[in-house]
Amino acid sequence: MGIKDLSIRNKACCLKLIWLKFFQAGSVWVAWFREEILQGSVSNLWITKPSQRYSWQVNKILKLSGELFPCIKIRVENGATCRFWTDNWCPLGCIRSLLRSATLGIPNNTTLASLYYNGRWLLPPARSEAQVNLQVFMTTITLTQDEDYYEWEIDGKTSNRYSTGQVYNKLREEGPTVPWHESVWNKRGIPKQSFMTWLIVLDRCPTRDRLLRWGLQTDPSCLLCNSAPECRNYLYFDCSYAWQIWLPLAQRCGLLPQRSWSQVLIQMQALSSRSPLGMLTLLCWQSCMYWIWSERNSRFHRQVYRSPDSINRLIDRQMRDKILSFQSSNPIISSRLMQRWLT
Structure with missing residues (x-):
């Protein structure tokens, strides 16, 4: 274990606080953060950039959001809160990153529910292999009447509980081992x-x-x-x-x-x-x-x-x-x- 490991441990603890506050039990401060910083939607956590206008604490959360993204899965039920472009709902990853410059004529804040009509997905014809793979996956999704919800997932294993130890090990996987x-x-x-x-x-x-x-x-x-x-x-x-x-x-x-x-x-x-x-x-x-x-x-x-x-x-x-x-x-x-x- 080295100095880097201590920073990783601290980072894992910070990620735990974000998970508990934003995706489990909220607070007055979280309600303020969601309305003022995230413009009313926790989905904006993934796309909101740090700014000199924000406090150190706010910027710290925004900087760590990218490392939290792969572990926070939104499970699609009615699709009403799941953002097509930016939420982590597809096993192919963030759709914005997957399709890069392609816009498909779909606005940034579009939810999955707004793309679903009479049992069909309203998507333009695929023009790339990535778009084909995306549409193939979407054919496996059927929207329900239940609300979308978040789950914690590491290496394909889902849980409603956060494990600091698991996250620490995940963050340090690529770190060198030491003989002592x-x-x-x-x-x-x-x-x-x-x-x-x-x-x-x-x-x-x-x-x-x-x-x-x-x-x-x-x-x-x-x-x-x-x-x-x-x-x-x-x-x-x-x-x-x-x-x-x-x-x-x-x-x-x-x-x-x-x-x-x-x-x-x-x-x-x-x-x-x-x-x-x-x-x-x-x-x-x-x-x-x-x-x-x-x-x-x-x-x-x-x-x-x-x-x-x-x-x-x-x-x-x-x-x-x-x-x-x-x-x-x-x-x-x-x-x-x-x-x-x-x-």
């Missing part, structure tokens, strides 16, 4: 420590080398040992202070400790978060990463200093508490982890 995913994001990890480890792996933390690249004036020396310029690769674990923390912890987990950042990351990637020893080591590694960065920040912002031994004692207490927290859900795993940690 399971090392950082495992279900038994401490969330804030997993998040911090993720930032460190991506080299997104404001180490002094990054501050200097941003044009900020600062002493380049490592805040923990003052022996070399501070950067992510030096901090983990070439720094003598950080090494005094990682060395005994790695040995405690039965790991041959490495000082090179790339080598340590390779070691973590080789572990299985499903095995007791792998789980223990990953928890310990993430705790170490977190508290080293915490100590660095304490010195930078508050001039508060702690020894490597005090950090190790803190990590030991946290590891014991975390292992004990597994007792209710999996007492066997909890017992094995504690035996290993205390050995």
Whole structure:
């Protein structure tokens, strides 16, 4: 998971809000949005463009509408609210995009109901393969007396409920996979420590080398040992202070400790978060990463200093508490982890 994944997660949550507000339960604000921005029809959500006249929130919704369109299907019943050109009612996609420059003599706001008369569709003769395919599909539709309605659809599966997880996976399908995913994001990890480890792996933390690249004036020396310029690769674990923390912890987990950042990351990637020893080591590694960065920040912002031994004692207490927290859900795993940690 990377920075892009976080933005995708945020986007999936925003799409959920649009779905719930505009296509499920409305609100006073949605009623205003529909009348003032969409000119009375939610179908205009797909064609209304952002404008400097609108607020940031309104423009955000309009910008995301294109990504929501493939997932919002309007199911045709009486065709009274379904727009021929712009609603997502046909498996061939948006008809405006399908037929491109062809207008067929049909106005922009035409509904399907207005094109249906005495059981027949009032369409001009087809002049392209796309028009033929469209007319073939339309012969399978018979309008009823019921109202049109919206459904959520992903990969051909429809639902009346929105799944943020499904949408997230759909949005990130084309994203590259990373070998360290399971090392950082495992279900038994401490969330804030997993998040911090993720930032460190991506080299997104404001180490002094990054501050200097941003044009900020600062002493380049490592805040923990003052022996070399501070950067992510030096901090983990070439720094003598950080090494005094990682060395005994790695040995405690039965790991041959490495000082090179790339080598340590390779070691973590080789572990299985499903095995007791792998789980223990990953928890310990993430705790170490977190508290080293915490100590660095304490010195930078508050001039508060702690020894490597005090950090190790803190990590030991946290590891014991975390292992004990597994007792209710999996007492066997909890017992094995504690035996290993205390050995």
